[in-house]
Amino acid sequence: MFNDFEILEEDVPVHLQVKQYIKRLILKGALHGDQKLASTREMGQLLGVSRNTVIAAYEGLEEEGFVYTLQGKGSYVAPLSAATGDAVPPWKTEWSSRLNDYARQAVDLDRMKSGIRAGRNTISFTSIAPDDHLFDLDHVKRAFLDRMAIEGNVLLNYGYAKGYKPLIEFLMRYMEQKGVDLQGKDMLITSGFTEGFDMILAALGKNNGGAVLCENPTHHTAIKNLKLNGFEIKGIPMEHDGINLRELERALSERAYDCAYFVPSYHNPTGIVTSPGKRIALMKLMAEHQIPVIEDGFNEELRYSGSHALPLIATAGRGNGVIYIGSFSKVLFPGLRVGWVLADRELIDYLESIKRARNIHTSTLDQSVLFQYLHNGHLEKYLKKARAEYKRKYEWTRLCCEKYIPFARVTGDGGLHLFLEFEENFDTHQLLEACSENGVIFTPGDLFFTDGGGVNTMRVGFSRVSDEDIDKGLRIIGGLAAKQLEG
Amino acid sequence: MFNDFEILEEDVPVHLQVKQYIKRLILKGALHGDQKLASTREMGQLLGVSRNTVIAAYEGLEEEGFVYTLQGKGSYVAPLSAATGDAVPPWKTEWSSRLNDYARQAVDLDRMKSGIRAGRNTISFTSIAPDDHLFDLDHVKRAFLDRMAIEGNVLLNYGYAKGYKPLIEFLMRYMEQKGVDLQGKDMLITSGFTEGFDMILAALGKNNGGAVLCENPTHHTAIKNLKLNGFEIKGIPMEHDGINLRELERALSERAYDCAYFVPSYHNPTGIVTSPGKRIALMKLMAEHQIPVIEDGFNEELRYSGSHALPLIATAGRGNGVIYIGSFSKVLFPGLRVGWVLADRELIDYLESIKRARNIHTSTLDQSVLFQYLHNGHLEKYLKKARAEYKRKYEWTRLCCEKYIPFARVTGDGGLHLFLEFEENFDTHQLLEACSENGVIFTPGDLFFTDGGGVNTMRVGFSRVSDEDIDKGLRIIGGLAAKQLEG
Incomplete structure (x- = not known):
């Protein structure tokens, strides 16, 4: 025994590697309970490491309860009543038969x-x-260090389900600049667009059989999430300037819908920007039929030509029927999983509880780095x-x-x-x-x-x-x- | 007009503030389509800012499509067919009536x-x-800068649903050190314990009416997630050294269960550490009745006294019936939303798809900072x-x-x-x-x-x-x- 010890990782302290080596012997049952360990000097010689290294390793083992020391006598292996895996008969379960349709x-x-x-x-x-x-890494580093200097302790501890307050305030003003009337509205920070969309679908009732209107074709992740949440999709064909309104009206005359999902800018996959006029016509129909709209703010920030087109939520003024989901993932840094849902205050209150139930809150580090980056004026x-x-x-x-x-x-x-x-x-x-x-x-x-x-x-x-x-x-x-x- | 402009924010460039001011006038309808804007010199005088500032603001407005320029004539407001919110009749929806029982x-x-x-x-x-x-902020900063230097571009772009590979490798070895037999097992990184638990519950079938065994009392967030996912909870009283085995056996004799949820270390809320002997006895019962176990690794890292007790998943050896959920949130930094699910490989494959559907992946920044912190040897x-x-x-x-x-x-x-x-x-x-x-x-x-x-x-x-x-x-x-x- 002890002749197969090797220093495997250069950048891990040797005493930790010794500790792990001995721990493995204990767990394997090669060393048994109450067995006396070699003295630190002897063990050092056996393993080819210094005595101090062994002392540190034994201390670590004792701290974790694998070893105990008798004053003046030496170190002993702690009796582990459950040391080896064979105390409990290993049983195999067929997981796929234990899972449900959602998982499948x-x-x-x-x-x-x-x-x-x-x-x-x-x-x-x-x-x-x-x-x-294109990423400006130096600005991201700066943002991180700035924010850590201001409130590092806060960033690393629990935050709020609704999101990091400075970021919410920034994004509320940002959305106001897009023409949105903020009265009666509120915001929830999510881990990207997808999470926001999935949580909204999880919360939406199916008073009309779960029928949902959307463009055809449309964002395939949205199709997946709609199906996973049990919705029935009715796709409306696209024209060069957005959805086909005649087809939309026909669909509206046929039945009632629980909501609609639209991607007005650089629509995925067709790349079409819905024209300002069509946005208004579309929203008039939604208002007339009282259909809540989920607006995907996808790539809105990349608009670089033509006249300005308001997001759908801005055309609705004080109306509360539009839920806007924003994200900088396609523009800034998708690795920072941050999106936002801007919608009626009452609805956000429900979504906040769902967010808390699902994962407490979005990474404060991501949110605060993004906030500081925006605050430092780098977005423009x-x-x-x-x-x-x-x-x-x-x-x-x-x-x-x-x-x-x-x-x-x-x-x-x-x-x-x-x-x-x-x-x-x-x-x-x-x-x-x-x-x-x-x-x-x-x-x-x-x-x-x-x-x-x-x-x-x-x-x-x-x-x-x-x-x-x-x-x-x-x-x-x-x-x-x-x-x-x-x- | 233009007499109410004020420089509101010291650390935002003035030209951006001018741009936002004029944009607001356009969105409000105070400036109408094709109206000529004052020359940059005049506007500078009106607002009390330099001409260069106005030039930059006009350029910004043009870039966003709010303004157009006629060569040699000046700048004009772009006609926004959807400029004001009253183009669409605002309608109010009663959100609570549109939501489902899950949301309520x-x-x-x-x-x-x-x-x-x-x-x-x-x-x-x-x-x-x-x-x-207690947070060692300097080590966290160091970890961030180290990792950014190695692969900043990678960290800020999309990652994998399963998680950041170096972190998975590190945590697999870490779990092996706790005595877990890794054969046939795999790992998914989640945004903390709660997300892992919620996703497992979302995936689990209810072949036995959704009956779930757990300690009574138990972690209240777990109770919430069980209820939200439609499970029926059967709580078993606690004794000083863990769950009451007689009561557990009685419950097992009464009916079949879809799974069990246990918190063996510093149990929340009782603070009890389940004894090594009781862990074995408990797991023998679970094996006998073929009940999958969700093990909450809560606070395991804080164990500071007594002999070592193996996690339940380690006692099961090669058995694949235990799902271990780990997190450093109560030990290291909860603001970094990182947890891990270690379980049967087939099950992890299902959970990976659910993770991807719900929010693509956990923040790469969080995962990589945590990895580098661990890799730098700071955890011990x-x-x-x-x-x-x-x-x-x-x-x-x-x-x-x-x-x-x-x-x-x-x-x-x-x-x-x-x-x-x-x-x-x-x-x-x-x-x-x-x-x-x-x-x-x-x-x-x-x-x-x-x-x-x-x-x-x-x-x-x-x-x-x-x-x-x-x-x-x-x-x-x-x-x-x-x-x-x-x-």
């Missing part, structure tokens, strides 16, 4: 588990996460840089698409992605298979459709692809698409 | 909304959060300091309780709190009312009972109370309790 559906709808993964040199157009080369500068860069990339991608790809229609007014539609019966899954063999992947568009349609569509996310790879990747896709069209 | 129950069970709040000078024994004076040193301090405080609190308070029974082997039981029919809510009028509050114990019992009990959290206030506060409680007993 969560796996079935988990696109990350079924999607094609990019190999090392694959050019991937699947992501619409921000380009992390960063957005200016990001907008310019993404605009350039958008135009380059669009140019390459037009040059290489035999699509029937392209949509996308900017943002981080474009959406391509091929002629009917064209299968983008088949195209993806051929492309992935040639080192290029993208997102097939049918994932975003609420009705099984869209097999002839695809989303091209360009935010994290280099100019060179955009050209190269789209050329490959175009060539293979042309081949497929001929075949 | 979340509010009803939200203790934070009904509990007594501490005023400025109140001595509060309600918290069992760590004492933030910190725990040594924290254990010594809490032990000292525990003994002091116990002494003061014995000196001042006419309790019938006290439990609590250490940790961050004690639990007092008075003679039958004594009402601690009545006592709390009298105490809070005298500037002292505590947590009435009935909140922790699964069966409406415990009106004669209370929890005394001492972690965040000074020695002086512990003495003073418990003296007040004792005096008022004696009075109540006489009355």
